[in-house]
Amino acid sequence: MSLDRIAELLELAEAEALWGYESVAPPEIVETLGMASTRIGGGVVLAVRNDVTDYWSKALGFGFSEPVTADLVGEITAFYREQGVRLATLQFAPAALPADWDAIREKEGITEGSRWLKLARLAGLVESAETDLRIDVVGPEDAAQWASVLTRGFGMPEEHFAPMVQGVVERPDWSAYAAWDGDQMIAAASVVIKGEVAEFAGASTLPSHRGRGAQSALLAARARHAAAAGVKWLSGETGKPAEGEQNRSLNNMLRTGFEIRYERENWIWRP
Structure with missing residues (x-):
């Protein structure tokens, strides 16, 4: 399989995961956050006008069903x-x-941002990571708590963003996982199956419980889930650390057998 074909599978799985997160928001959250979305040129374009984190307005998944052109951008x-x-x-x-990308982005006022790393590995069983935390699937009864932990672990205000993402817990192609310290949920993660790919669509741990193996264990649990689902690829992404710095998420993924497929620029558009 060509690198471009693999990139297509990985990029489209990520795009559909983000679409999934933003398409389950209750109507009142859609209105409060000013949410809108559309599909253009084989990709997804997601807008969250009142996003204080500047994270959720994203466009991705382009260049496969049709080329990236000035008109598309x-x-x-x-x-x-x-x-x-x-x-x-x-x-x-x-x-x-x-x-002609440089000419296109100059015309549109698009500038360079941070860089992300796209990682993938062939599906297969992964041994459970050692941890004293309990790792399990999250059911509908714990969906609100799971969404709260996920957003707080990322440092996002939970008031609006937790209700925005909570609905994925009950979607048929999604599975939510969590780590518990006794009765307290302290880490949250998700995986979504899209064709041949299991997209690891986000994971976070509350600051009070970092360094106890939650993320490694959640990676292993989701990898086993994906293997049981019969997918071919596991996919995920994380930020590229600055020189001399460490990214724990990256280190955990590399230890779980993920490999860096390519670096990807975050291109920033402002009106």
């Missing part, structure tokens, strides 16, 4: 202008960027 930025978004992140696999 213009459609994306026009949507964000219409929605009144103050900042959006455009994510393209490096292989999807056209030769």
Whole structure:
């Protein structure tokens, strides 16, 4: 399988995972956050006008069903202008960027942001990581708590963002996992099955319980779930650490057998 084909599988799985998170928000949260979404050129464009974190307005999954062109990028930025978004992140696999990308982004006012690493591995059984925490699947009765832990672990205000993501727990293609210290849920994670790919769609631990193996154990649990589902690839992404710094999420994924497939720029658009 070619690198471009693998990139396509990974990018589209990530795009559908983000679409899933933002498509389950209750109507009152949609209104409060100013949420809107559309599909353009094979990718997804997600707008959250009142996002204090500047994380959720993203466009990704492009360059596979049709090429990335000036017209396509213009459609994306026009949507964000219409929605009144103050900042959006455009994510393209490096292989999807056209030769005239610099000219396109200069015209649209798109600048370089941080870099992410796209990681993947072939599916297979992963041994349980050693931890004294209890790792288990999350059911509907714990969905609200799971969403609270997930958002707080990322440092996001839970008032609006926890209700936004809570609904994925009950979606048929999603599975939510958590780690408990006694009766207290202290880490949350999710995995979504999209065709041949299991997308590891986010995981976080509360600051009070970091360093106790929760993330490694949650990676292993989700990997076993994906193997049982019969997928071919496990996929995930995390930030590229600055020189001389460490990214614990990256280290945990590498220990679980993930490999870095490519670096991806976060391209920043502002009106």
